Amino acid sequence: MTLSDTLSNTLPTNAPSGGLRTLARVGFAAKGTVYGLMGLLALLAATGQQEGQTADKKQAVQTLQSLPGGPILLGLIALGLLAYIVWRVVQAVRDTEDKGSDSAGIARRLGYAASGLLYTSLAWYAAKLALSGSADSSGNTQQTLTARVLAWPGGDWIIMLVGAVTIGVGFYQFYQAYSGKFHKHVQSSNIPGGQQNTVYRLGQIGYTARGIVLGIIGYFFIQAGQQSRATAVGSTDEAFDLLASMGPVVLGIVALGLMAYGLHMLVQAKYPVLKV
Incomplete structure (x- = not known):
């Protein structure tokens, strides 16, 4: 062949x-x-x-x-x-x-x-x-768009749906990291055998950190929908702020994960x- x-x-x-x-x-x-x-x-x-x-x-x-x-x-x-x-x-x-x-x-x-x-x-x-x-970069485009959607009939439900989907994407990052499929993709790539495990671990750590951040952003959207308040939404920056409120160690671990x-x-x- x-x-x-x-x-x-x-x-x-x-x-x-x-x-x-x-x-x-x-x-x-x-x-x-x-x-x-x-x-x-x-x-x-x-x-x-x-x-x-x-x-x-x-x-x-x-x-x-x-x-x-x-x-x-x-x-x-x-x-x-x-x-x-x-x-x-x-x-x-x-x-x-x-x-x-x-x-x-x-x-x-x-x-x-x-x-x-x-x-x-x-x-x-x-x-x-x-x-x-x-x-x-002034203003918050995310909040502006959220405010417009909240003004629609059923807008609060739409924003909560966006939040639920974002959280779902966050959980999918965990699935990618730990389901085993990602490991198979790494093994089937052209990465030298001696480096594959390192790349796999980097990916696991990175996808986990990204999943955490996306989960927090999704939570912000759900809060915005429940409260009908556009200012409740937040981006990565606000997610970092929430993690920082839990302590510098928590923020540092997630930061290292995003670097990974x-x-x-x-x-x-x-x-x-x-x-x-």
Whole structure:
């Protein structure tokens, strides 16, 4: 049996082309950088640095501005996130993972697209910083959108549903970490055998930390729906603040977990485990 025969038997029917895999790898690198910075800033806050101020994704990206070659770095992040968005959308439309067209398959494919489109605002923010040196981050877009939805008939239920879905995504991170499927994906990748266990553990820690943060954000949405109060919603920054209120050790552990997730994404940029 030839190599091409082996690949045709193991890859999905609509397996990603070389170009799509490149988009995925560039996207993973950008995503990993953002999460690594966010985790680092949270860790610094937990250890009493930067006056205890944590950071969300936009603030993490903004820290690149002060580095040598900041505009170039920001431009690369913007392009990387754009690549990630395109890959996720194409992954959904072309069904590169052969999820099918039944209800479960459609749900997974919509999840791929949503996973990419969530980074649209961050990619635009990084691009504006790179091109003009400034970008408007004032106000809270999340709270503004929540307020609009709450004004709709049944808006409070919609917001609570968003919260429930977000918590569900958080639990799915735990499932990815501990179900065993993720371990199989790592083992079937091109990662050298001696490094696979390290990559697997990094992924487990990272997915767990990400699941915790998403669970907290989902809780904020449910509170906003129950109270019909848009200001109750919060982003990663507010989730960090809640963790910090539990003590610097708690925040520090989750921060290290997000740094591990960032490192795991960077590993995926080199050795793609595309079934994620």
